[in-house]
Amino acid sequence: xxxxxxxxxxxxxxxxLVLGDLHAQVSCLRTGERRLLDVVEKxxxxxxxRGIARFLDVGERSAREALARLxxxxxxxxxxxxxxxxxxxxxxxxVTVTVDDAGFHVDFTGSSAAVRGPVNLPIGATIxxxxxxxxxxxxxxxxxxxxxxxxxxxxxxEGSLFHAVYPAATFTQWTGNLAxxxxxxxxxxxxxxxxxACSGGDVxxxxxxxxxxxxxxxxxxxxxxxxxxxxxxxxxGAGPQNHLxxxxxxxxxxxxxxxxxxxxxxxxxARTDSGGPxxxxxxxxxRRDIRFVSDGEFLSVVKKTRTAPxxxxxxxxxxxTTVRAFxxxxxxxxxxxxxxxxxxxxLVTLYTGGxxxxxxxxxxxxxxxxxxxAEGYVSAAAARTIYGVTxx
Numbered sequence: 315x316x317x318x319x320x321x322x323x324x325x326x327x328x329x330x331l332v333l334g335d336l337h338a339q340v341s342c343l344r345t346g347e348r349r350l351l352d353v354v355e356k357x358x359x360x361x362x363x364r365g366i367a368r369f370l371d372v373g374e375r376s377a378r379e380a381l382a383r384l385x386x387x388x389x390x391x392x393x394x395x396x397x398x399x400x401x402x403x404x405x406x407x408x409v410t411v412t413v414d415d416a417g418f419h420v421d422f423t424g425s426s427a428a429v430r431g432p433v434n435l436p437i438g439a440t441i442x443x444x445x446x447x448x449x450x451x452x453x454x455x456x457x458x459x460x461x462x463x464x465x466x467x468x469x470x471x472e473g474s475l476f477h478a479v480y481p482a483a484t485f486t487q488w489t490g491n492l493a494x495x496x497x498x499x500x501x502x503x504x505x506x507x508x509x510x511a512c513s514g515g516d517v518x519x520x521x522x523x524x525x526x527x528x529x530x531x532x533x534x535x536x537x538x539x540x541x542x543x544x545x546x547x548x549x550x551g552a553g554p555q556n557h558l559x560x561x562x563x564x565x566x567x568x569x570x571x572x573x574x575x576x577x578x579x580x581x582x583x584a585r586t587d588s589g590g591p592x593x594x595x596x597x598x599x600x601r602r603d604i605r606f607v608s609d610g611e612f613l614s615v616v617k618k619t620r621t622a623p624x625x626x627x628x629x630x631x632x633x634x635t636t637v638r639a640f641x642x643x644x645x646x647x648x649x650x651x652x653x654x655x656x657x658x659x660x661l662v663t664l665y666t667g668g669x670x671x672x673x674x675x676x677x678x679x680x681x682x683x684x685x686x687x688a689e690g691y692v693s694a695a696a697a698r699t700i701y702g703v704t705x706x
Contacts, residue, residue, distance in 0.1 A: 319333070319336075322336065327534065328534055331534075350362075369459050369461065370459055370460055370461030370464075371461060372461065373453075373456070373458075373459045373460070373461025373462040373464075374461040374462065374464040374465065375461075376452075376453050376456060376462065377448075377452045377453055377461070377462045377463070377464070377465050378417075378465055380451070380452035380453055381413065381417065381418055381452055381465055384413050384418075384451065384501070384504075384505055384508065385413065385504045385505055386413050386414050386415075387412075387413060387504045388410060388411070388412040388413075389410070389411055389500040389501065389503040389504050390408065390409070390410045390411075390424075390500060391408070391409055391411075391496055391497075391499040391500035391503065392406065392407065392408045392424075392496075393407045393408075393492060393495075393496050393499065393621070393624075394406060394407065394620065394621050395407060395433070395488065395489060395492055395617050395618070396616070396617045396618060396619055396620050396650050396651070397431070397617070397650060397651060398429040398430055398431025398432075398433050399431035399432065399433065399486075399651045400429075400430045400431040401429070401430065401431070402650075404620060404621075405426045405429060405433070405475065406424075406425060406426050407422075407425050407426070407475070407489075407492060407493070407496055408422065408423070408424030408425045408496075409421065409422050409424075409425070409493070409496050409497055409500055410423065410424070410500065411497060411500040411501055413501075413504070416465075417464075417465035417466060417467060418448055418451075418452075418465050418466050418467075419466075419467045419468075419469070420444045420447075420448075420466070420467070420468045420469070420497055421468075421469045421470070422440065422468075422469070422470035422471075422474065422475075422476040422477075422493075423469070423470070423471055423474075425470070425474055425475050425476055426474065426475045427473060427474055427475065428473055428474060428475055428478050428479075428482040429475065429482075430483065431483060432483040432484055432485040432486050433475070433483075433484075433486050433488060433489045433617075434475055434478035434482045434483060434484050434489070435475065435476050435477075435478055435484065435489050435490055435493070436477070436478050436479075436484060437468075437470060437476070437477045437478075439484075439490055440468060440470055440476040440477065440490075440493065441468045442490070443490045443493040443494050443497075443559075444466060444468045444493075444497060445463055445466065446494050446559060447494050447497035447498055447501075448462075448463065448465075448466045448497075449462060449463075450498070450558075451498075451501060451508065451509075475489060476489075476493065486615070487517065487559070488516070488517065488615070488617040489617075490559065491516065491517055491557055491559045491560075491617075492515070492516075492617070492618065494558065494559050495512055495513065495515065495558075498510070499512065499624060502626055506547070506626050506627050507546075507547040509546075509626070510543065510544040510545065510546045510551065510626075510669075510672075511544030511545050511546070511551070511590065511592075511596060511623070511624065511625045511626045511629055511669060511670035511671060511672050512544050512623035512624045512625070512632075512669065512670045513541055513542065513543045513544050513551070513553075513557060513558055513596075513597075513623060513667070513669050513670075514541025514542050514543075514553075514557070514588075514599050514618075514623060514632065514634070514635060514666055514667025514668055514669060515541070515618035515621075515623040515634060515635070515667050516541065516557070516616055516617055516618035516619075516634070516635050516666075516667055517538045517539070517541075517556075517557045517559070517560055518538070518539040518541065518615075518616050518635045518637070518664060518666045518667070519536065519537065519538045519539070519614075519615035519616070520536065520537055520539070520604075520612065520613060520614050520615065520637075520662075520664065521534065521535065521536035521537075521612070521613040521615070522534075522535060522536075522575050522576065522577055522606075522610050522611065522612050522613070522656075523610055523611050523613075524575070524576050524608055524609060524610020524611065525576075525608065525609070525610070526574075526575070526576065526608070527576050527607055527608035527658075533574055533575050533576075535566065535570075535571060535574050535575045535577075536566070536613075537565055537566040537571060538556070538557075538560060538563060538565060539565060539600065539602065539664060539666050540553065540554040540555050540556055540557075540565060540599070540600055540666060541553060541554060541555075541556075541557055541597075541599050541635070541666045541667050541668070541669070542554055542588060542589050542596050542597030542598045542599050542632065542666075542667065542668035542669035543555065543558065543596070543597045543669040544590075544596050544597075544623065544625075544626075544632075544669040544670045544671075544672070545589075545590070545592050545594035545595055545596050545597075545626075545629060545669060545670065545671050545672035545673075546594065546672055547594070547626075547627065547672055547673070548594070549594055550589075550594045550595050550596070550597065550682075551589060551594070551595065551596040551597035551668075551669035551670075551671075552597045552669075553589075553596075553597025553598060553599070553668070553669060554584060554585075554597065554598055554599055554600045554666065555597075568582070575610075576606055576607050576608030576609070576610050576658075577604050577605070577606060577607070578604075578605045578606075578607055579602060579603065579604060579605075580603040580604070580605045580661075581601060581602065581603035582600060582601070582602045582603075583600065583601055583690075584598045584599075584600060584601075584689075584690055584691060585598050585599045585600055585601045585633070585665055585666065585668065586598070586690055586691065586692065586693050587633065587691075587692060587693050587696050588632060588633045588665070588666075588667065588668030589632055589668035589669055589671070589691060589692075590623065590625050590629055590630045590631050590632035590668060590669060590670035590671035591629065591630040591671045591675035591678075591692075591696065591700045591701065592625060592627075592628070592629030592630060592670075592671025592672045592673045592674070592675050592678070593627075593628075593629070593671075593672060593673025593674055593675065593677040593678050594629075594671065594672045594673055594678070595671050595675070595678070595686065595691070595692070596623070596625075596629075596632045596668050596669030596670045596671050596672075597668060597669040598668050598691050599632075599633070599635070599665065599666035599667050599668045600664075600665075600666050601663065601664070601665050601666075602663070602664045602666075603661060603662075603663050604661065604662045604663070604664065605659070605660070605661050606656045606657065606658055606659065606660045606661075606662075607658055608658055609655075609656065609657050609658060610655075610656055611653055611654065611655055611656065612639075612653070612654055612655075612656045612662060613652075613653045614637045614639075614649040614650070614651060614652055614653075614654075614662075614664075615651050616635050616637055616649075616650060616651060617650075617651065618634055618635060618667065619634050619635050619636060619637075619648075619650055620634070621634065622634050622670075623667060623668075623669065623670040624670055625670040625671045625672065626670070626671075626672045626673075627672050627673050627674075628673055628674040629670060629671030629672045629673055629674075629675070630670070630671045630675060630700070631670050631671075632667060632668035632669055632670045632671070633665070633667060633668055634667045635664075635665065635666050635667040636648065636664075636665040637649040637650070637662065637663075637664050637665070638662070638663045638664075638665070639654060639656075639660075639661075639662045640660060640661065640662070641661060641663055649662075675700050675701050675702075676701065676702050678701055680701075680703045683697050683701045683703040683706065684697070684703065684705075684706055687706045694706045
């Protein structure tokens, strides 16, 4: 263990941050071990094993009962990821979901082969993504155990984007985020009332590295931003909030970003007209203006800027994420996944994606449209031209 610890420490630019994460994970496992041994000591090993088996069986039964309420069939959905961080070529994603008496099968055949950049998923990560979607569709309000996942099977061709093998580059989460919603998109073809429209489609991330203007120390700090969630057949999309694949994560507080880096946040507000119109509209994304007070490098990590999030049942797509560096200057440029030098006084504006809409926007309650305009979620112009509400 010490050798592994030292190998990681010597190969990290900021070992105190990396090792802190590692120590926290080890501590969690050791705490779990102690608690499990306490239970075994109290009730005996045989009783604990019988209890675990019962938990798993109950979880499977609940999942299969919920699965029986989904229509049976096979549906194929496609989507695109912007790039792999090395090439600018878009990356095709494809999944076929089959629901039958045997269970719920997810097949990523048809997706891209493994790519050069670190966006490939080992098969274990792909299975984890499928589990997120399956749990949301079947037993979202039950505490999860492995029994819930027994009806689920997942396949992907070896050597593909979703079944990476050595020496394919892995690490980043963005492919997995898109995979979860791609599975839901396929299911929506057979059960549109059971699935929300697409969210902002991405986890808009950014990072800055440089020398701290007050302390002179090297810093590296990052943030994963919020998006709008997609609308459903019953309600508007939530948001702005963390992507559905990161619901237990938090954005970095503005105060922390400013104290620990060379950034100042000049504006953060809901992004008007970013949510897709519909009878139920998608949740809005945000606008964040970042002013730099010291030199450094800024890294934008976004993977869903070229294609709009998909709507359902006659709803409209939402606006995708956009990152605009140095707006209003002769250096102005749109960023995808890119690292750029920045100087004191420079500005980067991040517009995160809204959720897509559900249903015909002309069927939306006019009072709801007026409220949206008052709250800044929808512009008066969109209210008139898209929703048909003229008295706003």
